[in-house]
Amino acid sequence: MRIGRIATFLCALAMLVGSAGIVTRVHAQSAEADLKSAIAGAPSTSTLANGDPGGSITGTVNDVPAADAKKGVTVGDIANQVGQNKIGINFTWTLITGFLVMFMQAGFAMVEAGLCRVKNANHTYMMNFFVYGCGLFAYWIIGFAIQMGGAAGNGNLGGLQPLNGEHMLNLFGTNWGIFGQTGMFLTGHTYDVGVMVIFLFQMVFMDTALTIVTGACAERWKFLTFSVSSVIMGAITYPLFANWAWGGGWLSQLGTVAGLGKGYCDFAGSGVVHAVGGLSALAVAMIVGPRIGKFNRDGSANVIIGHDISAVLIGCFILAFGWFGFNPGSTLGASAAGCLRIGSVAVNTMLAGCTGTFGAILYMWSLKGKPDASMAGNGLLAGLVAITAPSGFVNPTGSAIIGFVAGVLVCLSVAFVESTLKVDDPVGAISVHGTCGLWGVLSVGLFADGTSNYGGSWNGVTGSVTGLFYGDASQLVAQLIGITTLVGFVFSLSFVINWVLEIFLGHRVSIEAEVGGLDLPEMGQLGYPEFIFRPEPDVLVTAAQVAVA
Amino acid sequence: MAATTSQGKTFSLFMVAITVAAAGLAYLSTGGGKAALVVGLIGVAASLAGFLKIKPLDDPTVLKLAGVACALGGWLIVLFGIHLSSSVSGRLTTTLIGLAVSLTGVVGLLPAAARKNAIWKA
Numbered sequence: 001m002r003i004g005r006i007a008t009f010l011c012a013l014a015m016l017v018g019s020a021g022i023v024t025r026v027h028a029q030s031a032e033a034d035l036k037s038a039i040a041g042a043p044s045t046s047t048l049a050n051g052d053p054g055g056s057i058t059g060t061v062n063d064v065p066a067a068d069a070k071k072g073v074t075v076g077d078i079a080n081q082v083g084q085n086k087i088g089i090n091f092t093w094t095l096i097t098g099f100l101v102m103f104m105q106a107g108f109a110m111v112e113a114g115l116c117r118v119k120n121a122n123h124t125y126m127m128n129f130f131v132y133g134c135g136l137f138a139y140w141i142i143g144f145a146i147q148m149g150g151a152a153g154n155g156n157l158g159g160l161q162p163l164n165g166e167h168m169l170n171l172f173g174t175n176w177g178i179f180g181q182t183g184m185f186l187t188g189h190t191y192d193v194g195v196m197v198i199f200l201f202q203m204v205f206m207d208t209a210l211t212i213v214t215g216a217c218a219e220r221w222k223f224l225t226f227s228v229s230s231v232i233m234g235a236i237t238y239p240l241f242a243n244w245a246w247g248g249g250w251l252s253q254l255g256t257v258a259g260l261g262k263g264y265c266d267f268a269g270s271g272v273v274h275a276v277g278g279l280s281a282l283a284v285a286m287i288v289g290p291r292i293g294k295f296n297r298d299g300s301a302n303v304i305i306g307h308d309i310s311a312v313l314i315g316c317f318i319l320a321f322g323w324f325g326f327n328p329g330s331t332l333g334a335s336a337a338g339c340l341r342i343g344s345v346a347v348n349t350m351l352a353g354c355t356g357t358f359g360a361i362l363y364m365w366s367l368k369g370k371p372d373a374s375m376a377g378n379g380l381l382a383g384l385v386a387i388t389a390p391s392g393f394v395n396p397t398g399s400a401i402i403g404f405v406a407g408v409l410v411c412l413s414v415a416f417v418e419s420t421l422k423v424d425d426p427v428g429a430i431s432v433h434g435t436c437g438l439w440g441v442l443s444v445g446l447f448a449d450g451t452s453n454y455g456g457s458w459n460g461v462t463g464s465v466t467g468l469f470y471g472d473a474s475q476l477v478a479q480l481i482g483i484t485t486l487v488g489f490v491f492s493l494s495f496v497i498n499w500v501l502e503i504f505l506g507h508r509v510s511i512e513a514e515v516g517g518l519d520l521p522e523m524g525q526l527g528y529p530e531f532i533f534r535p536e537p538d539v540l541v542t543a544a545q546v547a548v549a
Numbered sequence: 550m551a552a553t554t555s556q557g558k559t560f561s562l563f564m565v566a567i568t569v570a571a572a573g574l575a576y577l578s579t580g581g582g583k584a585a586l587v588v589g590l591i592g593v594a595a596s597l598a599g600f601l602k603i604k605p606l607d608d609p610t611v612l613k614l615a616g617v618a619c620a621l622g623g624w625l626i627v628l629f630g631i632h633l634s635s636s637v638s639g640r641l642t643t644t645l646i647g648l649a650v651s652l653t654g655v656v657g658l659l660p661a662a663a664r665k666n667a668i669w670k671a
Contacts, residue, residue: 137564141571172632184575224556228563228600235567258631260640282655286663295669421660422667474637480644481627488624488651492617495659499613504597506604513551521551547668 031075035061039073090156090333091197093342097329098197101204104322105132105211110315111381112215113527115306115374115427117536119517120219121527127214127221131230135207138234142184143206144199147239149180151247155455156333157197162189166248174257176250179243201329202246205273206238208326212277215427216285217507220292220514223522225505229284232497238276241490245272251485254478255461261475263459264482265448267345268330270389270440275486278434280494282423287498288507290424292514293536293543301418302539304426309373316377320353323384327391337455341392348391349384352403356383359407375411378428382410385433386440390447392454393465398447405443406436438483443467445476515544559599566592612662619654623647 042060052058064081066073109128116124135143150166153159165181183190186199210230217226244251245266255263266272295301306312327349328342360379364372383403387394390402413431417423423430450466452458458465466472501507508514513521520526535541570589576582623646630643664670 138567141568142574145575184571187575223552224560224600227560231564231567235571254631258640259635260631260637279655286659289663289668292668295667297669299669421656422664423660473641477637477641477644480641480648481631484624484627484644484648484651487648487655488620488622488627491651491655492620492624495613495617495620504600504604510551523552543669 035073035075035078086335087156087158087194089335090339091193093334093339094157094197094201094329094332097325098201098204100322100325101201101208101329104204104208104319104326107315107318107322108208108211108215110311110318111377112211112218112315112427112429114308114311114315115215116218117304117517118307118528118531118533119519121307121519122523122525123223123518123527124214124218125527126523127218127223127226128211130223130227131210131214132207134227134230135210135234136203138231139203139206139239140185140199141235143235143239144186144202145181145183145239146179146236147206147242147247148198148202149182149184149247150177150243150249151180151198153248154194154198154332156331156335156337156339158194160192160194160198162192162195163198166243176257177243177248177253178250179240180247198332201332202242205269205326206234206242208269209238209273209277209280210234212274212429212433213281213284215429216281216425217288218426219518220508221284221288222505222507222509223518225501225507228505229498229501229507232501233280233494237280237490237493237497238272240493241276241486242272244485245482251478251482252459254481255459259474260478260481261445261472262457262461262463262465262478264478265393265444265458265465265475266389266441266482267392267444268327268388270385270387270437271482271486273437274385274388274433275437275441275483276490278430278432278437279486279491281425282417282430282434283491283495284498284507285423285425285430287495287502290422291426292511292547293540294424295422296539296543299422302537302543304540306374306426312374312377316380320380320384323349323353323388326384327388330392331454338453341452341454344396345391347396348387348394348399351396352383352387352391352399352406353380354383355400355403356380356386356407356410359383359404359409360411361407363408363411374428375414378410378414378432379407381432382406382436385436386443388437389440390444393444393448393452393467395449395451398443398449402440402443402447406439409439410436438486441479441483441486442476445479448472448475511547515548553603555599555603559596559603562592562599563596566590566596612658612665616654616658616662619658620651621654623649623651623654626650 038061042062043057061073064073064077066077109125112128113121113124148163152161152164163182166177167179167181168175169178210233243249245264251264253263254260293302324346328345331339331342333339334342357376357380360375361371364375383406386402386406387399410431413435414428417425417430446467446469448465448467450464450470452464468476566589569585573582573586573589627644627647630640633643634640
């Protein structure tokens with residue numbers, strides 16, 4: 001009886017397996033028949049020679065390369081082409097958004113130079129120009145390796161498998177990622193198509209952080225010290241924190257190792273780019289000291305007006321345009337793994353910039369009487385900076401709130417930095433990028449709505465990034481740990497590095513050079529040689545005379 | 550001090566030296582890599598000496614050291630806090646304490662140190 005049952009079961013199993021095989025074979029035959037039909041139906045060269053104004057016959061199975069010319073195009077060839085198309089779409093998206101971010105350098109140059117006096121225009125433009133070269137070079141020789149040397153595993157860009165060397169440190173029985181080790185000079189196995197794409201994209205982000213510092217220290221920073229400081233920041237300071245957040249380092253592991261949400265989450269870099277730049281700017285601005293005439297002997301501040309508000313506002317628009325590369329580009333692709341959220345990311349970016357502008361204008365108009373143009377520009381940038389970290393995780397309502405808060409916050413912060421800290425920041429970079437960058441990092445822990453789905457997980461933790469307002473308090477803790485790392489470690493590292501440079505090089509130009517303008521003594525050429533300069537206000541002239549005496 | 554040729558030369562030496570040092574690090578497993586690292590570091594040291602020659606030493610600062618120590622100390626409190634407690638509220642508490650300590654250094658002690666010799670007080 002039992003033997004009979006077993007025999008019946010085995011027969012049934014054999015039939016099932018057999019029928020499955022038949023089904024598979026039938027499917028395969030059907031696919032091959034479809035393929036043959038598509039090849040037969042493809043337009044001939046003579047048809048194509050007539051032109052294709054409607055675009056309906058260009059791009060057919062004939063455009064798929066066959067691995068074996070004798071066999072012709074197979075299903076395998078088409079599958080490979082689909083894979084190449086996915087990676088090709090993602091490469092193209094990432095590169096083009098990277099190009100947009102690169103163009104932001106022009107916006108930064110215009111904003112910073114416009115907010116400075118005409119006598120320093122050439123010097124300020126040149127700092128923004130040369131910081132690109134300093135940062136790029138430093139990043140190529142070592143910075144990229146420190147940041148991304150252990151960041152293998154990104155499926156959107158083909159895996160990036162050559163970047164497989166993260167240095168781990170065992171603390172309290174846990175392995176924490178500290179810095180990457182592969183990719184110096186982009187040689188060896190890192191001479192790879194995917195690695196080149198991620199290098200370009202990450203490099204332009206790094207350069208954005210570097211150029212923030214030039215604004216806060218404009219009009220009195222020695223060009224030599226600026227150059228050395230920028231090289232070191234591009235080689236060490238920025239890449240180290242970027243590794244911790246984006247390169248598989250310990251902050252990104254807070255979710256998997258310590259159970260804190262999805263680990264430190266910073267979608268496009270409110271913390272990695274802007275807070276690092278803003279806090280470094282604070283450190284250097286403290287060391288370099290305020291401009292002559294900025295503060296009176298009683299500590300009260302004077303307003304030093306920039307020379308070109310039109311350049312400032314056009315520069316802000318260029319930056320806002322570039323931000324569409326910054327945030328949506330940070331999906332690192334437009335195909336697969338939740339990348340279709342790029343539209344949402346772009347809209348969040350627009351909205352936060354808009355409400356940031358409103359926040360600053362309404363604050364200044366209500367309390368100071370005028371919708372101050374430079375603060376309006378800073379409000380736009382503040383909103384954009386703040387939405388950079390949460391742009392991939394929040395909904396439009398959340399992004400509007402985040403942007404508006406940033407717009408008000410930047411006004412308060414500018415006043416605090418100037419009146420309380422007595423730090424001179426000609427362009428408001430510390431407040432726009434430092435303060436609002438930290439607010440952006442914090443807002444992920446508050447407003448992330450748990451609907452994003454980038455391949456089902458983030459930082460190796462299954463599920464979507466969810467903030468306190470949507471039920472996950474542990475994400476807020478992870479974000480606060482990131483903030484403390486920025487304030488405690490990144491600021492201190494920048495301060496110590498630039499303090500050493502102060503000892504060896506000195507950050508500040510001579511009093512004579514500062515009073516006369518940096519264009520001639522530092523650059524050897526005036527920014528506007530045919531202009532007749534109007535004398536500066538009495539208070540600045542007096543301060544200059546006292547300083548020279 | 551305005552930009553000078555000696556600044557340009559020393560900066561050139563600095564750039565070449567860090568490039569050689571970085572190349573040495575990249576190929577550290579080879580004999581040439583080790584040699585390049587040593588040569589590069591010597592070059593960096595030489596460029597720093599060159600910088601120092603251009604600009605002599607000045608400036609004191611215990612307060613600056615205290616500020617940096619405070620900022621770093623707050624961060625270390627947060628790092629240890631992750632291991633000290635496994636609850637979210639416990640970690641939140643240690644993180645906020647650490648952040649407060651760091652902020653004391655960054656917006657309290659260091660600006661005070663910077664104000665001590667501020668140019669506008671002269």
